[in-house]
Every structure is written in C-alpha cells, then in structure tokens.
Amino acid sequence: MPFFLQTSRMSRIKDRHRLVLQHVVILIFLTQSCGGQHQMIGPTQPVVAMIGDDIILPCHLEPAVDAVDLTVDWSRKDLKPRSVYVRREGVELLTEQNPLYTGRTSLSVNKLQCGDVSLKLSTVQLSDAGTYKCLVPKFNAETVVTLAVGSVSSPVIELTNVKNKMVLECKSNGWYPEPQMLWVYSEGKPISVEPTKIVRGSDGLYTVSSKVTVEKGQSYSFTCKVQQKNISQIKETHIHVSGDLFMVQSNTAVHIIINLAVCLISVGTVIFVIWKCGQKKTGKFKLHSTFYPNLKLSSDLFNVLF
Template identity: 90%
Template structure:
C-alpha cells in the first residue's frame, strides 16, 4: 500500500504543478492593446487615451498605472484596489484625469484627460502589473486659429496683411490667388510668445484701381490643421471708400466665413452616425464569458455614444456662443453704417446747397472740384447702402442658424438623457 500511496501522491503533485502552469500561462496571455498612431488633441480639449486588456477581464479592483517617464514624479494616474492614489500623482494632472468604472469592468482602462495643456504632449505608459501587461500611447498637442486679413492704404498701393495667433507647433502661411496658385509675398514672420504659442503673419502688396481675390492659408501638418480666410477687393471700392468702410468689408467677409462654417457644422451633425465597435467573440469562451462580453460591448457602445453626444454638445454650445457674439457685432455694425449714411446725407445736402449758391461767374475749375466731390459722395453713399444690405442679410442668416443649432442642442440633450437612462438600466 505504501508504494501505491506514494504513486498517488506523485500523480497529484504533477496535476497541481500542471494546473499552476496553466494558470500562469493563461495570465500571461493577457496583453495590453493601445493605438498604433499618436493621439492628436487641441489645447483645451477633453480627450481619451485608449488602452484595454485583451481578452477582457474585470479590472475594477486591479492596480492600474498611467505614467510618463520624462516627469518627476512620473505618475499621471494610479489606482489600487479600487482607490485613486492622488498623493502619488504629478501636480500637473491634479483634477484632470479619470477612469470609467463601467469600462474597467470590461478591461478598458482608457484614461480621460480633461482640458488638455501644451505640457501634456509626450509618451504615456499604461500598465497593469498583475498581468505584466503594458503599452505606450503618444499624445501630440496642438493649437490653431483662423487668420484675419487687414488692409492698409499706402500711397498708390494697398497692403494686405494676414495674421493668425495661437498656433502650435509652428505653422506655415501662404497666399494663393483665385485659381489656387501661390503668389509672391514678403517673408513670413513667426514669433513664439511666452505661452509657447506661435503668431504668424505675412503681407502682400497690390496696386490700387484693380480687383483681386486672394486666400490666406495657415497649416500645420503634424496636427492636421488648415485654417484659411478669403478676401475679394474691388478696384472701385479702393477709390471711394473710407478706412471705416474698408474695415467693415473685412469684418463682413469674416462673418460670411463664420456663417458658412456654421452651416457646414449643421450639415455634418445631421449626417453624423454613431460608430459602434464590436469585439470578435472567442468560440471557446464559456457561456458566462459570452454573457459578460455582450454586457461589456453594450456598456462600451453606450459610453462611446454618450461621449460623442457630450462632444457634440460642447461644439454646439461653442458655436452658439460665437454666433451670439457675431450677432452683437453685426448689430453694432448696422448702427455704424446707419450713422455713416446720415453723415452722407448731410454732406450731400451741403454739397447740393453750395452748388446752387455758387455764382455763375465763378471759375470753371472751382465748379469742377465741387462736382468731383459730389460724385465721390454719391459713390460712397452707394457703397454704404450695399454694406448695410449685406449686414442686414447676415444678421437674418445668423439668427436662422442660431435657431437651428439651438434646436439641435435640445435634441442632443434629450438623446443624452436617454443614453444615461439606458446605462443605469444596464448597471442594474
């Protein structure tokens, strides 16, 4: 009986060792999946740094470590046994990092980073020590703004200066004509401010009395950003309009671009569809694992959809704010133009009165000079009338767009409420 007992114990020993080997092997199979390309974010954005375990496992009570080796302390976010360790976190990230508990249940340990700053750019490491699984996520941070064109009258020439501030990384600026061909300009000036952002400017000089159509483009390929503004200058307007009128035309051109951008945003929001990603199911998974997988997929779909709605709402609110500012600007512009028209009428009355009072024996040269002044007044009056009509039209279009986007905002808020309701039901 002794040898038989020892034999049984030996077999049992081998079974235990084999089971331990299988457990370690299964644990070793877990790997961390991250993005293959850098994540690009603009300053002030809220973004997600993707990272998840595969196969999916509940990571709520696991240690999760997000870090940057170029920082001291290096910790960006640390979570152990379901508790965030804020004392180990680098002060740069205080109050700006979080993980979703719902996503953790499905092995998704993606980090949400709020109000992105220029200093956030770098390489992040995502690690779950239990499985010795980690990956890296590269974050590129950028900043961009729309350029503005200003006109300056210099003798027989007009100087068009394009300027755009708040860029990162350093951008490129170029001018193109109506056919999209680059035009010769003065060297571009790039200046970096104390905030680390670049201001770029460039000038082009044209002769008076001719019509021009130009586009000023500012681009940064690393963050896939291109901003541009257009200007059409009529030779007739050069000759008769005051500096105030020139400034008004430029501002109205900017307004037209803003309205056009808002219309495009509305169209895109109408066409946008929520992307739902589904993981392939392993044929060898047990019934319980399949059920967990489906629950995780549904939670992830709802979380992603909720995030999309939040982003849409953010853009909608920002657009409404910009449009309200534009509406105020147009209102002030209309008041200025009304004042200019009143001044035109007063000057015209004075010119007509002087013309009638001029004695018939006055010199022909004096009569000609007053006639020229009257002609210029008439042309200037026509310009101001056209600008006023354009302003009125822009105000009407702006109000209509505000109404449409406000309706869109209401729908997004209702959709968000429904998604939150479904999420609560899923948790139950």
C-alpha cells in the first residue's frame, strides 16, 4: 500500500478516535451538569403560624424527581441534636430526631413522588420559631425556610369612675411577638393617655395595657388597637361614651356585666313573688284554723280552697 494512503488512513482513524473522545467528554459533562441542575426551591418570605396551628414548611426539588427513596434531612442548627426530621431509603429515623419534634413531623409520600419534600409540622409551639434547612444530599440541593410563630387575642376595655373623671383601661394578653397598643379617638377632645405597660409571662407571651382618662359630661368615641407587624396581625375593640355615661361598646365585658345584672334582678323578682305567695297561703290557712277549729278538710277541699 502506498505510503500516502497509509498516512491518510491513520489520519482518519485518529480523527475518528478524537471525535469519539469528544463525545464521551461531552456526555460526561452533560451528565454531571444535569445532576447539578437540581435545585431546592423554598419560600422567599417567612412562614407565619399561630400557636397550635398545623402548618407546612414548603420545599421541593426542581426539576421534579421521585424522592421517595432519597435521603431527606430537615434540621435547625440552633438545636442539639439538630435533626427535625430525617428520612433515608424510605424510612424515618426517629432516633436521630430532636425530642421537641417527636410525633409532630411528617412528609407526604404522594408528594415525594413529585419531588415535593415539604415538611408538615403539627401543633406549632412557640419554641418552633426559627430557621430550618431542607436538604437532599444526593443532589447537594438545599434551601432554608424561616418560621415565625405568633399568638394574638382581642383587647378588652374596662371603665372606672374616679371623682369627676372616667378612666378607660384597654388590656390584651397572650401576644407574641411583643405587640404595640394605641388609642384612636374622636378629634378635638382633650384626653390623657398613660404609657403602654408590657409584661411578659412565664409562658413567653406578652400582656399589654394602657389607660385613658377623660372628663365626665362629654361624649367620646374610642378604638383600642393592638398590632404586631411581623406576623401581620391586628386586633381592636370600640367604645362610645356619651355625656350621661351611657356606654355603647362592642366586643368588651360591658355587655356581659349589664346582662348579668338584668338576670340577677329578674331572679330576685321571681323569688320575691314566690315568697309573697307563700306568705299569703300561710295566712289563709291560719284564718281557716281560727274560725273553724273543728273542721277537717279533705285533700280535695283543701286543694279547692288554696
């Protein structure tokens, strides 16, 4: 075979080997690249839950992949042990779980098949507030989810007469995080507002109160508002006080007190009437006994007379 033909043939073989090698390199690169493309998607804003709620901490793989048999790890770095929930090869590892979360965490198998590894947390507690890490080690994919825990209650206004003035106290307990309290009132009326008192109980919840003093003989409309911006919660109650101290209030204890007084008066009236009737019957019996001492009344006659 001529030399130039051998050279040409060897050149073609080298080119073919080089092309195959390039394809192999590209395939390896694409495989690794596709594996690294999996990302963990979580919420961009904190998840807000009230104490006692059942909530979902969102987390899912993108693009979606069946994660039923994958390792899924939820944790908090501020805890010891850190594990909130661990699942490996389809089995929950309860021995690695922090005792604070015993019996309160779970994943949905149906959602896992679609790459959704969101964590369900039941009966939220104040101590659950914090930053959680969601991790699937196979793809080195992770994200963080922040949980904000709150507690709220409606405020109540109580009234007290002090000489020629009247004191309105607004109070609300069982809040978390620490809230703000403010009064909104009709314009042009001079009032004196005391600084808000804030007390934190042994349960970690806050009680807030504030007093307003007004002159008697004038009409006022008040709104007591309690708000917590971090958990986007606002609670309020309204009251109208007229010049003759007649109060029209919504969502406070005043209606309860008035209704209770009415009930007590009604019960007292009924008891008095029954007592008077008893006195009359007793007197009538004595009258018959006096005028007819030897008369024996049958039960039927007695019933007719009385």
